[in-house]
Amino acid sequence: MIEIGLAGKPNAGKSTFFKSATLIDVAIANYPFTTIEPNVGIAYVRTRCVCRELGIECGKCVDGWRFIPVKLIDVAGLVPGAHEGRGLGNEFLDNLRQAEGIIHVVDASGSTDEEGNEVGVGEHDPVEDVKFLREELDMWLFGILKRNWNKIARRIHLERRDPAKFITEQLAGLGFEEWMVKQALKVVGKGVHEFSDEDLKVFAQELRKVRMKMVIAANKADKAPDELIKRLLSLDEIVIPTSAYYELALRLASKNGYIKYLPGDEDFEILKPLNEKQKKLLDEIRAFMKKYGGTGVQKAINTLVFDVLNYIVVYPVEDENKFTDSKGNVLPDAFLVKKGTTVRELAYKIHTEIGESFIYAIDAKRKVRIGEDYELKHNDVVKIVSAK
Numbered sequence: 001m002i003e004i005g006l007a008g009k010p011n012a013g014k015s016t017f018f019k020s021a022t023l024i025d026v027a028i029a030n031y032p033f034t035t036i037e038p039n040v041g042i043a044y045v046r047t048r049c050v051c052r053e054l055g056i057e058c059g060k061c062v063d064g065w066r067f068i069p070v071k072l073i074d075v076a077g078l079v080p081g082a083h084e085g086r087g088l089g090n091e092f093l094d095n096l097r098q099a100e101g102i103i104h105v106v107d108a109s110g111s112t113d114e115e116g117n118e119v120g121v122g123e124h125d126p127v128e129d130v131k132f133l134r135e136e137l138d139m140w141l142f143g144i145l146k147r148n149w150n151k152i153a154r155r156i157h158l159e160r161r162d163p164a165k166f167i168t169e170q171l172a173g174l175g176f177e178e179w180m181v182k183q184a185l186k187v188v189g190k191g192v193h194e195f196s197d198e199d200l201k202v203f204a205q206e207l208r209k210v211r212m213k214m215v216i217a218a219n220k221a222d223k224a225p226d227e228l229i230k231r232l233l234s235l236d237e238i239v240i241p242t243s244a245y246y247e248l249a250l251r252l253a254s255k256n257g258y259i260k261y262l263p264g265d266e267d268f269e270i271l272k273p274l275n276e277k278q279k280k281l282l283d284e285i286r287a288f289m290k291k292y293g294g295t296g297v298q299k300a301i302n303t304l305v306f307d308v309l310n311y312i313v314v315y316p317v318e319d320e321n322k323f324t325d326s327k328g329n330v331l332p333d334a335f336l337v338k339k340g341t342t343v344r345e346l347a348y349k350i351h352t353e354i355g356e357s358f359i360y361a362i363d364a365k366r367k368v369r370i371g372e373d374y375e376l377k378h379n380d381v382v383k384i385v386s387a388k
């Protein structure tokens, strides 16, 4: 399952974001326990289910929306100097290294200072927080590289190793792929034994850029001055205005039967009489949703997974005519795979044995045979034929 890290300074609204994103109706969730550990939960990406396109009922989606689980990790402890071990620094960064992508929750209202202490709305510049996480990550990576660099450079030189390959192996725990290292080396444009500290910093920064893909949740947008939101949106980053607080309120109201609301909807429907206080809050929420096209929480998750990390959705089936598994379940699974994944790679993802004994596959929509190198497309439905 994809792992997403949730980062942000204290009081930015990380816990609220985490709670809202992992609080989900049983009708939607195929994971009954949404919180695995205190800081690890299951959130969902929302996608148009392929069943509508096929003109069938799958029973797995709600109003044509399919919710696919992703792991969300609330990574606490981001404070200035985290890379030097301040706060929960080391733990914070260690937790982030498992994450494939990061949602950086920023207090867009500017009502918390750099350490998370409350100040007046607009008194702190949230753009500083965006820069600050980037810099912490860069410094942390630089620190790791610096500690190992002499040894790495010497061995590459003496043992005539391929630099990108060797560095990738040596930094295995950080999840770099060889192409990422190669690309970063190219930017520096020098042999590894000639790297100065400055070069190593550039190298660290380039690696961070390709490895730690991020969206910024401009949170507390409900009380943020417009100019701060504008400032954040003008950055060369992917920024989504959010109100985790409103999202949490909506999910709770939906869970308790007051409203009909699916995570990611742009509006909701009131189902039960409300008291004045509830009515007022829901009116406020509705106005916010109108302005931003929703609360932004689902949008932040979706944007990271689909637009930034480039995932697509595919549906493996065993019966290419009925679109079912062997037990007759219609479109039982929706898989998230990276754009460019081949059908053989999908077979491996389903089961190593299926991958190993792969013979061919069938594109169930077009009813044609496809070979192992076929690159999967979004919403493909495929039957894999293997010798097993």
Ligand SMILES: Nc1nc2c(ncn2[C@@H]2O[C@H](COP(=O)(O)OP(=O)(O)OP(=O)(O)O)[C@@H](O)[C@H]2O)c(=O)[nH]1
Pocket (backbone or CB within 6 Å): 008, 009, 010, 011, 012, 013, 014, 015, 016, 017, 076, 077, 116, 219, 220, 221, 222, 223, 242, 243, 244, 245, 246
């Ligand atoms: N207005 C508004 N308040 C929010 C929003 N999200 C969170 N808050 C409030 O901001 C405060 C901090 O939120 P938390 O979710 O506890 O923040 P955190 O980032 O997890 O903080 P730490 O646990 O200290 O790391 C709480 O009082 C929340 O109710 C939001 O979208 N809008």
